[in-house]
Amino acid sequence: MLEQKKGDNGEAIAKSMLKMAELKVPVIAIVIGEGSSGGALAISLGNKIFMLENAVYSILSPEGYASILWKDASKAKEAAEKMKITAKDLYDLKIIDKIIKEPEGDFDKLANNIKKEIINSIKELKKLSPKEIVEQRYNKYRQMGEYKKLDFKEKK
Amino acid sequence: MIVDKIKKRGPSPRKQVNNVDIQVGKWVSCTNCKEILYKEDLKNNSNICPNCGAYFRMHINRRIESIIDEGTYKRFNLNIDNINPLKLEDYPQKIDKLRQKTSLEEAVACGTGKIEGENVVICVMDSGFLMGSMGTVVGEKITYAVEKAIKLKYPLIIFTVSGGARMQEGIMSLMQMAKTTEAISRLNKAGLLYISVLTDPTYGGVTASFASLADIILAEPKAMIGFAGKRVIEQTIGESLPEGFQTAEFLLEHGFIDKIVERKELKHTLYKLIKLNK
Numbered sequence: 001m002l003e004q005k006k007g008d009n010g011e012a013i014a015k016s017m018l019k020m021a022e023l024k025v026p027v028i029a030i031v032i033g034e035g036s037s038g039g040a041l042a043i044s045l046g047n048k049i050f051m052l053e054n055a056v057y058s059i060l061s062p063e064g065y066a067s068i069l070w071k072d073a074s075k076a077k078e079a080a081e082k083m084k085i086t087a088k089d090l091y092d093l094k095i096i097d098k099i100i101k102e103p104e105g106d107f108d109k110l111a112n113n114i115k116k117e118i119i120n121s122i123k124e125l126k127k128l129s130p131k132e133i134v135e136q137r138y139n140k141y142r143q144m145g146e147y148k149k150l151d152f153k154e155k156k
Numbered sequence: 157m158i159v160d161k162i163k164k165r166g167p168s169p170r171k172q173v174n175n176v177d178i179q180v181g182k183w184v185s186c187t188n189c190k191e192i193l194y195k196e197d198l199k200n201n202s203n204i205c206p207n208c209g210a211y212f213r214m215h216i217n218r219r220i221e222s223i224i225d226e227g228t229y230k231r232f233n234l235n236i237d238n239i240n241p242l243k244l245e246d247y248p249q250k251i252d253k254l255r256q257k258t259s260l261e262e263a264v265a266c267g268t269g270k271i272e273g274e275n276v277v278i279c280v281m282d283s284g285f286l287m288g289s290m291g292t293v294v295g296e297k298i299t300y301a302v303e304k305a306i307k308l309k310y311p312l313i314i315f316t317v318s319g320g321a322r323m324q325e326g327i328m329s330l331m332q333m334a335k336t337t338e339a340i341s342r343l344n345k346a347g348l349l350y351i352s353v354l355t356d357p358t359y360g361g362v363t364a365s366f367a368s369l370a371d372i373i374l375a376e377p378k379a380m381i382g383f384a385g386k387r388v389i390e391q392t393i394g395e396s397l398p399e400g401f402q403t404a405e406f407l408l409e410h411g412f413i414d415k416i417v418e419r420k421e422l423k424h425t426l427y428k429l430i431k432l433n434k
């Protein structure tokens with residue numbers, strides 16, 4: 001927090017992401033609870049991104065989102081539904097690679113599920129050279145965003 | 157990410173003016189000194205109030221005119237639009253209206269041009285387009301421009317002004333921070349020069365990605381630069397923040413930016429830095 005008093009954490013987030021982008025070893029990020037905003041992103045630039053079945057990952061808390069977009073923090077529930085923050089949403093948006101099942105009330109089983117995915121990913125990513133690992137991560141983020149053709153002429 | 161916080165900041169004695177570079181009408185009043193100004197005079201004075209010296213925000217086209225040698229700017233023809241990933245009802249219409257009003261495609265324009273004869277790839281953001289927020293299109297355009305710079309082996313110059321990641325495109329906007337950062341990491345590997353010029357205001361996901369990752373970070377005088385708004389931080393940590401917090405001058409003093417450059421000196425400063433790094 002002291003550092004925030006000088007420059008706040010924007011630079012720290014940017015530098016953390018940059019460092020992760022440069023890593024020549026496999027990075028596996030798993031969202032296990034509530035991931036939100038630049039802080040979560042700063043430590044999750046991965047070759048693989050997983051989410052637990054009931055975890056959420058968002059640009060901002062639904063409260064914050066509702067207050068910015070609709071000037072009304074009490075619309076948080078509506079915001080949460082609109083924002084696409086669930087594991088299924090992020091899987092459909094092709095941001096995460098896999099949803100890890102959370103067997104109800106069975107933490108050992110969950111831990112095992114996570115372990116299995118980590119081991120599988122390492123096995124898969126180990127086949128890549130350091131250069132390929134960096135490239136795979138690049139391509140993963142490179143394709144985030146879907147577009148349609150724009151019909152508009154900029155005036156001078 | 158703190159678009160509304162910026163809007164709520166309200167009038168203050170600082171010399172940066174929240175006036176958008178409006179296209180219509182012949183007259184505009186300076187929010188700093190209240191003087192009524194003839195727009196043509198303002199335009200001829202680099203969008204600086206001739207009366208009090210306050211900086212007005214700049215339209216992309218005007219910024220390009222002021223930095224790039226006449227007739228050398230060539231925009232990248234990407235022609236892409238977002239697909240409204242969150243399916244918000246009013247978002248596409250909002251964008252359409254903004255396009256008509258600003259005569260811009262999106263909140264950033266990118267292309268190649270020359271600065272006193274030196275080739276560059278240049279990106280310029282515009283606060284008049286949803287507060288310069290970064291959605292999927294801005295992220296793609298910046299990334300494309302970085303890749304072009306690598307291909308052409310040109311220095312990269314980015315002028316930032318932004319409220320942060322674009323809320324209307326949700327998590328897809330957040331991911332553009334990672335995407336642009338990945339691109340910058342490639343640029344670094346290619347050993348090319350990247351200079352960012354932070355203008356008032358630069359916040360949120362733009363500060364927390366490509367804006368802070370330049371080899372040389374310049375800023376216009378009195379520009380407000382940060383991640384979260386000052387008030388939000390104060391509420392979170394329960395302490396008040398020092399005077400001048402998040403001003404370019406404060407950030408220079410603490411080593412977060414390299415130099416503050418007057419608007420009229422920017423072009424020649426960029427030229428000198430490019431020459432020096434050749």
Ligand SMILES: [Zn+2]
Binds near residue numbers: 186189207209
């Ligand atoms: Zn004035």
